[in-house]
Amino acid sequence: MDIVKVRNLTKRYAEITAVNNISFSIKKGEIFGFLGPNGAGKTTTLKMLVGLARPTAGQIIIDGIDAVRAIKQVQDIMGVVSDENNLYDEMSGFENLCFCAALYGMPRAQREKRARELLQKLNLTAAAQRPFRTYSRGMKRKLTIAAALIHKPKLIFLDEPTTGIDLESARLIRRLLKKLKEQGRTIMITTHYLEEAERLCDRAAFIVKGRIVQSGRMAQLIKDSAAENKIKLILDGDLEMAPVLQFFAAQGIRVHGVEEVTPTLEEVFLKITNTERGGDN
Amino acid sequence: MKNLIAFWQILKKDINNYYLKPPNISWGIIFPLSWALMQLLRSPGEVWIKELLPGLMAMSVLFGTTSMLAVTITFERRARAFDRLLIAPVRLSTLVAAKLSGAIVFGIFNAFLPLIFGTFFVSLEGINWALMLIAVFLLAALAALLGLLVAVSAREVFEAQTLSNFFRFPLLFLCGFFLPITQLPKVLRILSLGLPFTYGADLLKGALLGKFIFNPLFSLALMVISCVLLFLLCQRSIAKRWIL
Numbered sequence: 256m257d258i259v260k261v262r263n264l265t266k267r268y269a270e271i272t273a274v275n276n277i278s279f280s281i282k283k284g285e286i287f288g289f290l291g292p293n294g295a296g297k298t299t300t301l302k303m304l305v306g307l308a309r310p311t312a313g314q315i316i317i318d319g320i321d322a323v324r325a326i327k328q329v330q331d332i333m334g335v336v337s338d339e340n341n342l343y344d345e346m347s348g349f350e351n352l353c354f355c356a357a358l359y360g361m362p363r364a365q366r367e368k369r370a371r372e373l374l375q376k377l378n379l380t381a382a383a384q385r386p387f388r389t390y391s392r393g394m395k396r397k398l399t400i401a402a403a404l405i406h407k408p409k410l411i412f413l414d415e416p417t418t419g420i421d422l423e424s425a426r427l428i429r430r431l432l433k434k435l436k437e438q439g440r441t442i443m444i445t446t447h448y449l450e451e452a453e454r455l456c457d458r459a460a461f462i463v464k465g466r467i468v469q470s471g472r473m474a475q476l477i478k479d480s481a482a483e484n485k486i487k488l489i490l491d492g493d494l495e496m497a498p499v500l501q502f503f504a505a506q507g508i509r510v511h512g513v514e515e516v517t518p519t520l521e522e523v524f525l526k527i528t529n530t531e532r533g534g535d536n
Numbered sequence: 537m538k539n540l541i542a543f544w545q546i547l548k549k550d551i552n553n554y555y556l557k558p559p560n561i562s563w564g565i566i567f568p569l570s571w572a573l574m575q576l577l578r579s580p581g582e583v584w585i586k587e588l589l590p591g592l593m594a595m596s597v598l599f600g601t602t603s604m605l606a607v608t609i610t611f612e613r614r615a616r617a618f619d620r621l622l623i624a625p626v627r628l629s630t631l632v633a634a635k636l637s638g639a640i641v642f643g644i645f646n647a648f649l650p651l652i653f654g655t656f657f658v659s660l661e662g663i664n665w666a667l668m669l670i671a672v673f674l675l676a677a678l679a680a681l682l683g684l685l686v687a688v689s690a691r692e693v694f695e696a697q698t699l700s701n702f703f704r705f706p707l708l709f710l711c712g713f714f715l716p717i718t719q720l721p722k723v724l725r726i727l728s729l730g731l732p733f734t735y736g737a738d739l740l741k742g743a744l745l746g747k748f749i750f751n752p753l754f755s756l757a758l759m760v761i762s763c764v765l766l767f768l769l770c771q772r773s774i775a776k777r778w779i780l
Contacts, residue, residue, distance in 0.1 A: 305623050306622065306623055307619055307622060307623060327625055327626075327627065328625075330623060330624060330625040331625040333623070335623045337616065337619060339616050341615060341616040341617050341619055341620055342617065342620070343549070343553060343617055344615075345552075345553045345557075346549070346552075346553065354545055354549055355620065355624075357541050357542060357544075357545035358542050358545070358546075358620070358621065358624035358625075358626055359538070359624065359625065360537060360538025360539075360541050360542065360625075361541075362541070402620075
């Protein structure tokens, strides 16, 4: 069942069309990757989904509600992690989380309990009473994610959640996202790290110049792009590909092994985006 | 209930994060006090001092409130912390009201400093305290709304400050804070009649001195209507300019 349905979504800023007539849907309980180069329209799309930008045209249905007309009705079920760590510098980690919980109407005892729980989950308990401005980049990112999860949203939007943070924090965040998926939450993620998307996402859409150029299940996307299989030859050893072997034999080369190579998502991405850009890079 | 919790927490956060910070406390104290002291010391007598108090109070409200709101909101917008409020399931009207309330409280605090200071020089007998409180509240609300309008138009903190000064200084002279509007040239007098602050200053003068130019009920109604209209305008501008 789809929790997010986007139909013919368009966003224009004066002469610029940031998002051009895109359609996609996100199924309940899946991790959906929204991938594309810088300036492709990922963040603009995300902003329209969460109510920070108004679509020029198109429809957004979230949990059965028209989110373009009644965004306040669906913001309750959403957790949003923007690409910047936009918490309050003067407040401590604990205060920031409690404040965010209050914005969702959580009573005091409940928000304090939940804040402690999240601080512990994200290894931030020791820094709970420190002002946000004293946190390292990774800690700030983790607290920003915690703030988005404070009200236990069933739909979570993350814009570049692990960009520019240390490896350990990134791994912790990825583990957390997997856990959230296991709990049945739906996640939409934009990321530059394609390896991360490959590991985390069930399905993905590639957006280039405001248009979705390809979408589908992760495995399928990789398989489709594997039409031009590469063969990696390991010399010395038993061989099964007779004609190739004969060719190599004729050349006087000993072949040790044959291994089929599947492209990585990064290769798929580069291939798709480069084609769409007309091979300009 | 949800909106009420959010309202209170936004207000509390703003007071703790911005209004109770040492630089702002000093701004809130030093500015009205230095103005009051400057004017009070050069006043020739008790009557003259009492005549000055409403103007000093109105000016303290105007400067303190507009500055704080315009700057804090622009600052939050720059840091994108304001987005956090916009993505929460809180009504825009609640959000605007919460942001305004902090500035109004700060404005009221500012207004009372010259009054407290004035007690060293004059007797405060005969003041209509209820009307004075209402007048100060309405002036603070109006100034806060103007500050919010400035914040909606500004992108940087310095822009907000510059823009605020464009209307604050003319208002000082046009709205009868110090110079009675009856003494203004005819063209400026007509202009001053179109500014709601003129009626707020008159209410305050009436509450402190017992002398009104306009019917106080008319002034009250006009101030309330101006506040409501400005509130709606602010809400509309935020929805239009910040939810792009």
